[in-house]
Amino acid sequence: MNLLVPLRRLSDAVNQVAIVLSVGCILAMLGISFTAFLYKLITGSSLSWTYSLARLFLPWIGFLSMTISLRYGEHVAMTLFVRSLPRVMIKIAAGLCLGVLALFAAMLVWYGWGYFQGATQVYMVSAQIQIPSKFTAIVVPLSGVIILLHLVHGFSLLEHFIDDDSMIGELIESNDAENRS
Template identity: 80%
Template sequence: MPLLSPLRRLSDAVNQLAIVLCVACVLIMLGISFTAFVYKLATGSTLSWTYSLARLFLPWIGFLSMTISLRYGEHVAMTLLVRSLPRPLLKAAAVLCLVVIAVFALMLVWYGWVYFEGASQVYMVSDQIQVHSKFTAIVVPLSGLVILLHLVQGFDLLEHFIDDQSTIDELIESTDREERP
């Protein structure tokens, strides 16, 4: 399919962007926490807004890391059980798994959008810092869209088709090459 290759490249690019956003969120959280720590050391009092502001990044980290782990096949899977199936049933189980992932992603988009539209609160982090709840709500449908995009990778998302014996043989060969003088 000529459309599949550009979509797979887009999936990879979106995955790289998600990685950058996750790292940025973690660094921002660490920066906020470090600021609170240094302020506490310097003055002996605490900044009331640091905890509230830092935790606003947790949904972003959680939902985006979910899409990243899916892309690398690190999601929850019953690999041992599925690999013990005959090849035709293995393919059927893999297709079923992808369908379940697609349904989950569609539910994230559908219900996440309803949640986003209904988000009307403003988080009062402090008197000066106010963050609209839409900031955290938008990540739910956004992650659903990313998961749907990652589905263009097909069976590459699943580790059911990795041949363990060939992987073990490759590891043994690379170790043997390193030991030879």
């Protein structure tokens, strides 16, 4: 149990880095698109490389946001069905769910690493801008490692273990505290 506390802190820190990277990728895409828009507005012609460069950030955004949503319990879940089960069955279903998540993450790492190693192409964004495909391929095994790391949080990743009554109570208390100040 003593090992779980630092691993959970590491998971939270990695999640913060993933959030920053995702926001950075989104801002880079927006910046590139806005540059293309301004260039077209000012000159009347378009830059050929903007679309190709901007789309290289999509795998990073997709895979990193998958790990972020998992960490906050915002993934696909059959909450209504699971909550109608007896408590023992909920724990079994949650254990199975975590097992499937672990298997999925392990497959991302295993097959993603092979994909990364085999990525030998170079994206020709323009004659001057050439980006190795390893830039986009590395996000696949990286996201698998992050998911495996997040699994140290256990059942708290699954929304059917969130206590609605305590959550509602906390919201009411925080709202009352804001109204008093």
